[in-house]
Amino acid sequence: MSTTRKPPAPTRPAEALRPPPIAPPAGGLPADGRRRWAVLAVVLFAAVLDLLDATITNIAAPAIAADLDGGTALVQWLGAGYALAMGVLLVVGGRLGDRYGRRRLFLAGLTGFTLASAACGLAPGPAPLIAFRILQGAFGALVIPQGFGILRAVFPARELGRAFGVFAPCLGLSAIGGPILAGLLIDGLGWRSMFLINIVLGGLAIALAARLLPRDTGDRAATLDVLGSGLLAAAMLGLLHGLIDGSSHGWSPRAALALTAGLGSFALFCLRQRHAASPLIEPTLLRNRGFTSGLVLGLVFYAAVAGLLLVLSLYVQDGLHHTPTRASLDLAPIAAGIIAASIAAHRLTARLGRTLTLIGLLLTLAGTLALLALLALVGGGGEPAGWALAAALFLTGLGLGACFGTVYEVTLGDIGPRESGSASGSLSAVSQLANSIGAAAVTTVYFGAGADPAGGAVHSLSAVAAALLGCCALVRLLPRRAQARHH
Numbered sequence: 001m002s003t004t005r006k007p008p009a010p011t012r013p014a015e016a017l018r019p020p021p022i023a024p025p026a027g028g029l030p031a032d033g034r035r036r037w038a039v040l041a042v043v044l045f046a047a048v049l050d051l052l053d054a055t056i057t058n059i060a061a062p063a064i065a066a067d068l069d070g071g072t073a074l075v076q077w078l079g080a081g082y083a084l085a086m087g088v089l090l091v092v093g094g095r096l097g098d099r100y101g102r103r104r105l106f107l108a109g110l111t112g113f114t115l116a117s118a119a120c121g122l123a124p125g126p127a128p129l130i131a132f133r134i135l136q137g138a139f140g141a142l143v144i145p146q147g148f149g150i151l152r153a154v155f156p157a158r159e160l161g162r163a164f165g166v167f168a169p170c171l172g173l174s175a176i177g178g179p180i181l182a183g184l185l186i187d188g189l190g191w192r193s194m195f196l197i198n199i200v201l202g203g204l205a206i207a208l209a210a211r212l213l214p215r216d217t218g219d220r221a222a223t224l225d226v227l228g229s230g231l232l233a234a235a236m237l238g239l240l241h242g243l244i245d246g247s248s249h250g251w252s253p254r255a256a257l258a259l260t261a262g263l264g265s266f267a268l269f270c271l272r273q274r275h276a277a278s279p280l281i282e283p284t285l286l287r288n289r290g291f292t293s294g295l296v297l298g299l300v301f302y303a304a305v306a307g308l309l310l311v312l313s314l315y316v317q318d319g320l321h322h323t324p325t326r327a328s329l330d331l332a333p334i335a336a337g338i339i340a341a342s343i344a345a346h347r348l349t350a351r352l353g354r355t356l357t358l359i360g361l362l363l364t365l366a367g368t369l370a371l372l373a374l375l376a377l378v379g380g381g382g383e384p385a386g387w388a389l390a391a392a393l394f395l396t397g398l399g400l401g402a403c404f405g406t407v408y409e410v411t412l413g414d415i416g417p418r419e420s421g422s423a424s425g426s427l428s429a430v431s432q433l434a435n436s437i438g439a440a441a442v443t444t445v446y447f448g449a450g451a452d453p454a455g456g457a458v459h460s461l462s463a464v465a466a467a468l469l470g471c472c473a474l475v476r477l478l479p480r481r482a483q484a485r486h487h
Contacts, residue, residue: 035212036154040163042208043147046110047167048174049201050140053117054082054435055175056182056194057133058313059324063191070126072447073248077130079310080240080436085137086144087432088233091280091425092224094145101218102146102153107209109142114202121195145425150213168346168405172339176332183325223278231269232280236433238262240440247444280429282422285415291423293477294411295430300474301361301407302434304467305400307442308368309334311460312393314446319453320383333390337397338404345405353481354410358472360402365468367396372461375454406482413479 057064057078065074097105116135123129155163185193242259246252273279273286285291309331316327341360348356370392374384408427415423445463449456 036159036163038212039154039214040151040166042205042212043151044167044170045205045208046106046143046147047171049113049198049205050144051171051174052178052182053113053136053140053195053198054079054086055178057082058310059179059182059317059328060186060191060194061310062314062317063186063324064129067191068123068126068129070129071248072443073244074126074130075314076244076247076440076443076447077126077240078133079306080244080439081130081134082137082140083306083432083436083439084233084236084240085134086141087429087434087436088229088236089138089141090145090429090432092229093141093143094149094425095224095278096142097146097149097218099218099220099224101216102149103209103213103215104218105142106146106150106213107206109139109146110202110206110209112139113143114198114206117195117198117202121192121198153216154214168342169339172335172342175338176335179328179331180325183323183328186324225272225276225278225280228269228272228276228280231265231272235262235266235269236436238265240436243437243440243444247447281426282419285419285423285426288414289477290414290479291411293474294407294479295427297471297474297478298407298411298427299430299434300467301403301471302431303438303441304464304471305364306435306438307445307460308396308464310439311442311446311457311464312371314443315453315457319457330389331393333394334397334400337394337399338401341398341401342405345402349406349409349482353413354406354475354478357403357406357410357478358475360399360406361468361472361475363399363402364396365399365465365472367392367394367399368461368465368468370395372458372465375458375461379454409482410478413481 061075061078064078065071068074093105093109113136116132116139119132120129120136123132151163152160182194185191185197238258238260239262242255242257242262245258246255249255273281274283312331312334313327316322316330317324320330322330341363345356345360352359371389374388374392378384408424408431411427412423442460442463446456446460449459
């Protein structure tokens with residue numbers, strides 16, 4: 001279960017947004033007509049693989065932790081490590097594609113992703129598995145921005161909207177089907193099969209990409225802020241390590257030192273962005289009140305959502321003792337609500353702007369409070385009625401779907417074309433970093449309740465509700481209207 005990931009935009013100024021000329025593909029097919037849609041299928045296939053591997057550990061975490069004796073720290077790192085690498089390297093991956101060629105980086109990323117998946121499936125213990133999950137996220141960060149850059153190069157402007165319009169329903173269906181498939185694999189073949197199946201899927205994607213994707217030479221003038229990326233990675237790693245170590249082994253000086261180092265690295269990162277020749281976040285963007293408010297709102301919202309989805313999966317399996325397959329079916333109403341609301345939100349965003357964002361936040365808050373009420377009614381040892389749980393989850397999903405497609409479109413409402421590439425890339429990276437921090441922070445609250453899953457879920461849902469209230473207060477600072485989609 002996950003959010004429907006929004007395509008990252010290019011990260012260079014408007015005059016550099018036009019992709020470099022492309023040569024005919026390796027297979028010699030024409031660069032138009034049916035081949036364009038075949039290229040779309042390859043890019044979509046890679047995006048689905050990324051989404052599945054970003055979400056399946058929500059269902060698999062209890063089984064993996066029990067098999068490898070990894071404890072709560074492994075549960076927290078499985079999703080957080082992947083999202084950390086993805087968030088830190090997403091913008092860098094886009095710039096690498098600009099510099100060295102999108103096809104080359106897409107194939108390299110897919111190959112690395114497939115090998116890292118195989119390594120995850122064969123990992124002998126918790127530490128290697130966490131390291132390979134981080135590698136998965138890093139290679140995924142190479143693939144995703146190249147795919148969308150390739151589509152912009154292949155499709156004419158008049159067809160680009162139709163091409164991107166295919167992503168939402170496909171990724172939405174994957175958000176439902178992926179966890180169910182993961183549950184079936186875990187119950188039938190064990191959790192390792194969930195990663196090893198990527199050898200076949202990834203190999204197929206590599207073969208298709210090598211055959212169909214257009215060649216491009218890249219632009220060696222494109223620059224990277226390596227130091228800024230390193231400082232951001234150190235900041236997020238320190239914060240994650242401090243949160244997870246503190247919740248797993250007690251709040252020792254080691255955890256406090258990691259948190260302090262993370263905050264210090266983040267301060268240096270902010271300073272670096274003011275002076276870097278090619279910053280990850282353009283300094284002018286941070287002087288835009290609407291953008292900075294949306295950045296903070298998105299950070300809090302996506303962190304709360306990531307924690308909410310992981311905690312619900314843990315509660316259903318640890319507290320209600322449901323199998324992974326049944327747990328994935330229990331949580332399917334959230335994804336169904338996301339799909340339904342996303343379809344409606346696509347038509348309403350331009351008309352309602354930030355009002356739609358507020359509606360989505362209020363629906364999400366109402367669903368979270370309904371879940372809290374259900375847990376309070378049944379007590380620590382009871383199980384909510386299936387229909388009541390499904391209704392509360394579907395309501396939550398409706399709110400999430402209304403927000404996923406609007407939070408950042410509204411945030412970009414006052415951003416001009418010259419800055420929209422940098423702004424969109426920054427927002428995409430922030431949403432991934434929020435997933436990482438949120439999964440660690442909210443599960444820290446969950447595991448703080450000890451051996452009481454119901455109590456941990458109540459505390460976690462209360463923290464999520466408080467975060468959503470804070471997001472509601474920030475809505476009035478956002479631009480009134482969403483950004484025009486042609487940006």
